[in-house]
Each structure stands twice: as C-alpha cells, then as structure tokens.
Amino acid sequence: MPGAQVPFSRYVALGDSQTEGVGDGDDVTGLRGWADRLAEHLARHNPGLRYANLAVRGRLAGQVHAGQLGPALALRPDLATVVAGVNDLLRPRFDADEVAGHLEAMFAALTAQGTRVATLTFPDVARVTPLARPVSHRVTALNQRIREAAHRHGVAVAETGHHAVVTDARLWSADRLHAGPLGHERIAAAVAQALALPGSDDAWTRPLATPAPPRPVGLRAGAAELRWAADFLRPWIARRLRGHSSGDDRTAKRPDLVPLELAPLHRDPAREA
Template sequence: MESSEQRRPTRYVALGDSQSEGVGDGDDRTGLRGCADRLAELIAVHEPDVLYANLAVRGRLAAGVREGQLGPALALRPDLATVVAGVNDVLRPKFDADEVAGHLEAMFAALTAQGARVATVTFPDIAKLVPLAKGAAPRVTALNDRIRRAAERHGVAVADFARHEASTDPRMWSADRLHAAPSGHAMIAAGVAHALGLPGSDDGWTRPLPGPPPLAPAGLRGVAGELRWAVGFAGPWIGRRLRGRSSGDGRTAKRPELLPVRLAA
C-alpha cells in the first residue's frame, strides 16, 4: 500500500469553465487566480514540487469541456484532476440533466481509469443569488443529484457546496452573481482540499461567514437593483446566446502545460 506521502499530488490538472479559469478573482489585464490556482497553492505548501496545468475556458458547456479538455488532460497524465462544469448548461434554454451528467461521468471514468484521483463540486441554489433565475433551481438540484451518484460510482471526491448555506452568501459572489468573488474562490479551493483530505485542510469552508449577510434592498430600491443587474449582466449574456456566441469564443486555456506553482505572497 502506498504511503500518504506517496499519494500526495505531484501533477494536478484542472478541467472546466469560468470558475476553474478564475473569472471573478482578478481580471484579464492583471491575470486571473481562481479556485484551481488556489487549490494548487494549497497543495504546493506541502508538496513544493507539484506541477499544475489549467485547461479551463469560460463559457464552456460540459460537452465542450469533455471534447476540448479531456484529451489534453489525459496526455498530461495527472495524478490529480478537478472537473467542474455544468452551470452553463443549466442556464441554457434546453437542458438535459442526464446528458450533462453523462459528459461529467465520462470524464470521471477516463481520468480515474488512468490512475488519477478526481474531485468535483456540487452547485449552490442559483435562485438564492439571482431571483430572476428561480426557474433554474430544479435544474441545479437534478444535476447535483446526478453528480453525487456519478462521483460515487467512480470514487470521485465531492465538495458538496449545495449542502452548505455559506455557498449562497452574497459576499462570496462577484457583482454578476454568477462568478465567485475572491473569497468564494478561496472557499471552493478549501472545500475541494477538504474533500480530498489534503494536509492542512478542514471543514472551515462549511461554516457561515461572521456576521449576517447584507440584506437585499426592499421595495423600489430592490426592483431598481434587479433592473441594473439585468441590464449590466443578464442583458449581455442573453445577447450572446441570441447571436450564438460565448464569452469563451477565441479563448484558449490560460495554463495548458504542467508548470511549477508559485505561491502567492
């Protein structure tokens, strides 16, 4: 049997969409950090020689992650991989939970068959963050149920954010309410590290933030706030959908090769 030291990750590859790419944690001018980068940093504290690649691209559907990232990920022969995708599918007019989960499970199966340890996440209730997306709540529940079952079949670790209220605290989310803020990306990284049982990890990510979350404005102020959000964020997103475009069009992976991890100062 391998020792715990031998099982520590030395080659980590992230697959996914904007959350793994790091949107909401930094910007395209100065660079994105994000939950996958933060997880790599947590690993590097105890395994300084770990190598890390990030193949995630914003806007990708689960099928696109499988088609465009699974092959390159397998070629890098990781001993740890994270697979996070499905929210973009949930927000599309046509959504099939079985189909989306099928793509995720195919990635779980291929990576674990090659010997990688794999981790994934469940998703919080979008309606608690975006009231206008109330109709998406049953979709998220359906996808989460399938993710848990697929993960169990393949021995995949799950950071089950859907079960913890901290995941829908607005302080964890950026202004667009669809991408985690830096604190949210840190929470995701901590949750995955805990699910994997990495050294130094604990269940602190499951606990509510200190103090009550800010109250949403009521009455006309609340309506005005929702309209501003719809114009500033939902409108451009809908416009891209109508034009058949994606926020990831023309983009490639930010870190396609395995490279050493530089710890944040």
C-alpha cells in the same frame, strides 16, 4: 498535520469560467480562482507540484469533454478536478442526463488512468439571483446525477450547495454568476477538505464573521434586479442570440504542467471576513 506532504505532484484542472478563475482577478492583471488556490495549497505541502489549468470560460459540459479530456489524459495527472454544467443549466434546452453523461465520461477516463478526481455540486442560483428561480429544479437534478456518477467512479465530491454561507452575496462577484475572491477561496477549501488534504478542515462551511448587510426589499429590490439584468443578463442574452460565447477565441490560461510559483503566505480572508 504540520509538515504532512500531499500525495499529488501533477494536478490538472478541467472546466469552465469558475475553474478558469473568472471573478477572482481580471484579464489585465490575471485570474486566480479556486483551482489556482487549490494548487497553491497543494504546493505548500509538496514543493515539487506541477499544475495545468485547461478551463475556458463559456464552455458547455460537452465542450469540456471534447476539448479538455484528451489533453488532460496526455498530461497524466495524479490529481484532476472536473467541474462543468452551469453554462448548460442556463441554456433554454437542458438535459441533466446528457450533461451528467459528459461529466461521468471524464470521471471514468481519468480514474481508469489512475488519476484521483474531485468535483463539486452547485448551490441553488435562485438563492443568489431571484430571477434564476426557473432553473432551481435543474440544479437539483444535475447535483443528484453528479453524486451518483461520482460514487460509481470513486470521485471526491465537495458539497458546496449544502451550506447557507454559499449564498452570502459577499462570496459572489457583481454578476452573481461567478464567485468573487472570497467565494473562490471557499471553493478551494471545500475541494481540499473533500480530498482530505493536510491542513484542510470545515472552516469554509461557517458563516462569515460579520453579519451580512440587509438585502434590499420592495422597490429597492426591484430596482437592484433591473440594474443587474441590464448590466449582466442583457449582454449574456445578446451573446446567446448571436451564437457567441464569452470564451470565443480563448484558450487555456495554463495548458502545460509546470511548477507553481508560490506567493508569500497571506492571511486567509475566508476565515476573517
């Protein structure tokens, strides 16, 4: 609906690297990410929007709960997004009930304060990274618990894992763990639709306009997996063994609710690719 105004003016995003925007920009020029893109959508329908992003890469769901919920409640948002759990999925010890419990505690506290909350489910990472097949059942288990917890608290859920396009390699960054710019654009559109925002629709669920290049097979596929493991998996494992996180010594990129500066409207790459 042209000219329709969104009912939100104070948006706070809680989460880990995806919400921080890793994969969409860089640490030198700045990260954008799906939460920033969602905030831009909101601001175009409500120029008075103020936006805070408390997400920090590497955080487990329990760390998001412990470190971000209190500051988020203090900002008294009328809209919040809560997305966490992927870092937990990748750890040797994973308890779907424990992770979902942290998410539900955040859903409950925010909605009790009158905040509209949105979250999302996760795609099967094994369809993007074959070496991640051992965690496929974890994704299924966590997604089901997220749906159940969201239903109990009236939280909007963007079902990003249901559509084949989300495993198109062109939506992912080279590390295959974070969305690339096109993927972040699709996530923002999915959350906008889940919230029934003006100007949102299901275009994000559709395949890209051009066919995906064929995936390597045979020896080429094996070589590609080995390169990925050397470039991204090995450093990740090394950090875990040392007890380090990619988010060590990092703080939220946008800790305060401040007005969002809108860039000029540009063509939507998610609808053109």
